[in-house]
Every structure is written in structure tokens, then in C-alpha cells.
Amino acid sequence: MNYWLMKSEPDDFSIDDLQMCEQQTVAWQGIRNYQARNYIRDQIALGDLVLFYHSSCKVPAIVGLANISSQPQIDVSAFDDRSAYFDMKSDATAPRWWQVHIQFMAKFSNPVSLKQLKADPLLQDMVLVAKGTRLSVQPVTQEQYQHIMKLTNVD
DNA sequence: GCCAACGTTGGC
DNA sequence: GCCAACGTTGGC
Numbered sequence: 086m087n088y089w090l091m092k093s094e095p096d097d098f099s100i101d102d103l104q105m106c107e108q109q110t111v112a113w114q115g116i117r118n119y120q121a122r123n124y125i126r127d128q129i130a131l132g133d134l135v136l137f138y139h140s141s142c143k144v145p146a147i148v149g150l151a152n153i154s155s156q157p158q159i160d161v162s163a164f165d166d167r168s169a170y171f172d173m174k175s176d177a178t179a180p181r182w183w184q185v186h187i188q189f190m191a192k193f194s195n196p197v198s199l200k201q202l203k204a205d206p207l208l209q210d211m212v213l214v215a216k217g218t219r220l221s222v223q224p225v226t227q228e229q230y231q232h233i234m235k236l237t238n239v240d
Numbered sequence: 241g242c243c244a245a246c247g248t249t250g251g252c
Numbered sequence: 253g254c255c256a257a258c259g260t261t262g263g264c
Contacts, residue, residue: 092261092262094262118247119247140262140263141261141263142262145262199263216245216246219245219261219262221261
């Protein structure tokens with residue numbers, strides 16, 4: 086079992102949107118970064134847990150929990166020239182981009198803000214904190230995950 | 241809206 | 253294969 090953090094802009098797709106999806110599940114399409122693609126294609130597995138992060142918003146924060154609910158699949162939105170995610174360099178014979186489905190598990194009553202993450206001595210090695218990285222799919226260690234889950238329960 | 245950090249592209 | 257130019261992300 087592995088742990089991940091996935092970013093989404095809430096104006097675009099929020100944790101509430103995920104909760105309201107049919108089966109509370111959505112295909113995570115549109116990853117167009119090779120490092121993130123490699124994680125999705127090669128390392129993410131059914132049942133892995135996902136910290137759902139809101140970026141580019143008033144209070145960037147980890148706002149909920151999801152799980153990986155499919156095997157990695159080819160992201161067919163790359164083939165669709167009407168899609169915002171269209172990539173003419175990806176086609177069915179040489180698919181370049183991959184997706185998984187994620188399923189809603191929880192919305193935190195105490196989101197963990199980026200500010201909190203940055204200030205926490207135990208979380209300095211988080212990819213999100215350490216590199217200020219823009220990577221939209223990133224690994225989280227079990228220790229980091231457990232600590233963050235503790236923070237969500239603190240009032 | 242600004243801009244730093246980072247990723248990608250393409251000329252050589 | 254280097255690296256400058258350019259584009260994007262995302263916090264502030």
C-alpha cells in the first residue's frame with residue numbers, strides 16, 4: 086500500500102465535486118507531466134490512499150482523502166481534439182498519457198493548510214514542502230501520511 | 241497580477 | 253547532448 090498526494094484546483098474540480106460524482110469516483114485525466122505520468126503508470130496501485138490537495142486557491146490545503154479505484158489506464162482524452170487535454174503526439178498506437186480512477190473517502194473538517202505543512206518539523210521532507218514542487222501527483226511516506234491524519238483530527 | 245521555480249522545446 | 257528561450261504552475 087502506497088500513499089500519494091494529488092493536486093486539484095478547486096475552481097476546476099474540488100473535493101466536493103468528487104463527493105458528488107457518480108459512485109463518488111472520477112477518472113483522473115489530464116496529467117501531462119512525465120514524472121507524474123510515471124507514478125501513475127508504474128507505481129500507483131489499486132487501493133492506494135490519496136491525500137486530496139487544493140491548489141491555486143485562497144487557502145492551499147490538504148482537504149480530504151481518496152483512494153485509487155482502478156488500475157492504470159490509457160488517458161484517452163489525449164486523443165480527443167475537442168478535449169482541453171488533447172495531445173496530438175499521443176495516439177492509440179503509442180499512448181503517452183495515463184490515468185487512474187480515484188474514489189472519495191473523506192472530506193476533512195480540519196484541512197491541513199500548506200502553511201501548516203511548511204511549519205511542521207516532521208513534514209519538511211514532503212515533496213510538496215521540500216521542493217515547492219509543482220508536481221501534481223507525488224508520493225507521500227507512511228510516516229508523513231500518518232502525521233497528517235493526526236493533524237486533521239486536532240482542533 | 242507578479243514572479244520564482246521548474247518543465248519542455250528546439251536550434252545548434 | 254547542451255542550453256537558451258519559452259510556457260506553465262501555483263504561492264503570495
